[in-house]
Amino acid sequence: MCEANAYFKVGDQEELLLENVDKVIPQENWLLLEDIFGHRKLVRARIKELSLVDHKIYLEKLEQ
Amino acid sequence: MCEANAYFKVGDQEELLLENVDKVIPQENWLLLEDIFGHRKLVRARIKELSLVDHKIYLEKLEQ
Incomplete structure (x- = not known):
């Protein structure tokens, strides 16, 4: 499986x-x-970087 | 390897x-x-959807 983990x-x-x-x-x-x-999550953020071989999605929080 | 293919x-x-x-x-x-x-590509686009289990990155072209 090639899912990734999402991080701020x-x-x-x-x-x-x-x-x-x-x-x-x-x-x-x-x-x-x-x-x-x-399972779903809706977050106020944008994608900062994908690093798929490392299974990582980096997000950046946006201001409320 | 868990890379994906990018599509418009x-x-x-x-x-x-x-x-x-x-x-x-x-x-x-x-x-x-x-x-x-x-190898790198710089494109005028935004991410429309990631579907990682299917190894797919969907992009949307932006106007020039």
């Missing part, structure tokens, strides 16, 4: 948001993430 | 842009894609 990245810190992410759908100022079990 | 999606059509993508770095109105061999 702040400086050198990585804060795990969701594991085993299958789908990511960007919306206006929001991201919808869905893991392989169908 | 227009309606139901998928147009392959780059295979074996490892890294995707969004920039202002641009995306930098890098495959597992280090």
